[in-house]
Amino acid sequence: MFTIYQTRIEVSKKRYINYIDVFTGLYERVENLCIVKLLENLFRIFYK
Structure with a gap:
């Protein structure tokens, strides 16, 4: 789940996204x- 966001953060560090x-x-x-x-x-x- 978090790997996508981690890579996006790495990209934003380089390109300021x-x-x-x-x-x-x-x-x-x-x-x-x-x-x-x-x-x-x-x-x-409801379904007990």
Whole structure:
């Protein structure tokens, strides 16, 4: 998961590409994971 972002950071050090892209990408990943966790918990509650 993190290797893509690490390489992008390396590239941005050389070419000064926005770090914001990397951080927003990571944030979106974390948000999506949280949504998935919430859905899993809901299914567990309803299908016990």
